Amino acid sequence: MTAQNIQISEEAVLNALRQVIDPDLKKDVVSLGMIKDLRIEGAKVAFRFVLTTPACPVKDQLEGQAREAVTAVPGVGEVDIRMDAAVPRQRTVADKKSVAGVGNIIAVTSGKGGVGKSTVSVNLACALAKSGARVGLVDCDVYGPNVPIMLGLSSQPQALGNQIVPLEAYGLKVMSMGFLAEGDTPLIWRGPMLHGVIQQFLYQVAWGELDYLIADLPPGTGDVQLSLIQSVPLTGGIVVTTPQDVALSDARKGIMMFKQVNVNVLGIVENMSFFSCPHCGENTDIFSSGGGEKTSQQYQVPFLGRIPLETAIREGGDRGRPVVITAPEGAAGKAFSAISEQLAAQISTTVLASEPTVKLEI
């Protein structure tokens, strides 16, 4: 009998695909409900492979394994796989109010200022958007909103009914106090006013449908952090740190803050990890090394990766052109992309682990 006239059953294809295991979710892709629209026409097998994020770090690996597994089924001549993604949404929590249309809210924090929270927020948001996800960035640093400059945004957002339309840059929807406040006017805020602003930024902005809303927070563990944590169900938080001891003891405070209020720590990002000399190419550990990873082990939270200290990152921030957009193949661009993938995988794992069953309903 030739390959052409063997009748291929759906069951045989699905059984073959059961050998493919998602390394993060630790289940086979059929049980996870990732195989959709399976069609068998003669020797041709076609299906949609729906991952939990378009920024999946093992997308190519999973596609390759699926293709190999199905090709090995007797009678299969051609395999047509359409890679797709549906990001799972953080489930609702009784005493918190979700933001309509927004699947996951991720808070970016650090114990102190200047470690690169805004830089990390902007570049991770851009990297996620580039992968095909629907992404928003809310600049919760009402005292020193840096996001507008880092994204080159200077216009004022428009109102639509009683909602504010976010500005857009590099495929992101963005809201910042910097769009509303005048120039360099110093801002003094009391707790209730801050709470009001955070509420408006969450619930009165026309975010539309988003997979990820990244919240760039001011440094420390103050009113803004509390307001955000008390208002919305967060999928989790990221702690940004630099590798030296002082910064790390601040990072521990960030981790403890999240743990105390039962927010998942999605991971630590170590920024300014080493200096890559643009002249000689040598890497120097200006702020010592390995601290972020050690802290992550100590507190049993994931380590998402390290970002070099590079002039291009600072220049990109000042010019409103994030390095992950202008130099995606450089060391910094690659580091941000890889971290965005690790983050997306952590989000999927966290959300699915909080569901009663792991099966995706897509």
Ligand SMILES: Nc1ncnc2c1ncn2[C@@H]1O[C@H](COP(=O)(O)OP(=O)(O)O)[C@@H](O)[C@H]1O
């Ligand atoms: N990895 C890096 N390499 C070079 N400059 C950086 C890096 N990360 C941040 N910076 C610069 O350091 C300054 C502080 O970063 P920022 O993101 O505003 O910190 P934070 O939001 O934590 O206060 C900015 O000028 C930024 O461009």
Ligand SMILES: [Mg+2]
């Ligand atoms: Mg900042």
